[in-house]
Amino acid sequence: MGRKGEGNRQRIIDAADLLFYQRGYSQTSFQDISDATDIPRGNFYYYFKTKEEILEAVVNYRLATFSAMISQCEAGSDDARERLLLFTNILEVNENEILRSGCPVGTLSSELAKTDTEMHNKSKQVFILFRDWLKAQFDVLGLDNAGELAMDLLAKLQGITVVACAFKDVDYIKRSHAEVKDWINLKTLKQS
């Protein structure tokens, strides 16, 4: 047995990460997290002072998770155009979760924008991580409007998830994923 402390801390973060995604932050209670982990409610306060601190830990965890995902894209190809295409695969890899709960990054940002300026700013870091990496890929390809293209690609992915989730339309994900890949090829292969 011994020290299970950090193990429990991570188990709380894992469960909260999933529940915040599936139910939203405000609609997830300590009881929900307790049920998912079999760790008693009162115990949470040994690891976190407030619910917001759990949220902050979840966002930090997502930053690490998505950084790892980006590293996988980096390792997947040494052509920046192909790395961008790899990145867009999240749409279909996670299509079932997207249909049920939307995008974890976008929906959390939208929720926090309405209620908590400080945590909204914290959650924004994930978007910044994505945007900066996407911009770097377009930069490598020599495009002078790399920053704008990065924002546009982010917006495309967010729009697809919101609409696909609203209409519960799997085929829309597949079709628009193909169109996003076409758009990337158009932007990165065109001669002008």
Place this chain on the structure above:
Amino acid sequence: MGRKGEGNRQRIIDAADLLFYQRGYSQTSFQDISDATDIPRGNFYYYFKTKEEILEAVVNYRLATFSAMISQCEAGSDDARERLLLFTNILEVNENEILRSGCPVGTLSSELAKTDTEMHNKSKQVFILFRDWLKAQFDVLGLDNAGELAMDLLAKLQGITVVACAFKDVDYIKRSHAEVKDWINLKTLKQS
């Protein structure tokens, strides 16, 4: 004095409509609506049996509101392409609200998708209203993929609002609004 009943009912709906947008549905309490209307909490139950019934009334109210907005687009031009361009003006007309709280339709849909399948389905009606009208415009212009174009335009607008709200970026709204208009012209003016 006399019967102020329906007046009060509408005042509740008006206040709830705004608060559900600014704070989210679950984060808006009866107390919040009471404060905004000066109608006591307990009184709400004379008009609505549950909080969900208020939400349903708000969605119905939005359906009426957005139908009126669409009628204005109809009245604005007898060219379907120009009506589509008029429709996209919501982006800049409401830019301050979008930066603060996102899109009222998209954020409500995203919230309800996580917690309440039945009301999520109800809220979807607003998206359907938009999609069907957009499709009708593309149909008039003789495009055979009108349904897909309607979904794509919806997704573009949703993506722009999510990203603009996340980054609090007014300029992004303006730039991407211009690009959406270019896209509409490209799709509806191209000869092929």
Place this chain on the structure above:
DNA sequence: GTCTATATGTAGATAGAC
């Protein structure tokens, strides 16, 4: 480090006087 009992506030909802 772990867990139970409990404090404190507020949510949605109800009952009944006026």
Place this chain on the structure above:
DNA sequence: GTCTATCTACATATAGAC
């Protein structure tokens, strides 16, 4: 139709025994 008082459930958070 209107309003107050109140109910029950559950939220986050704390205290303190083990």
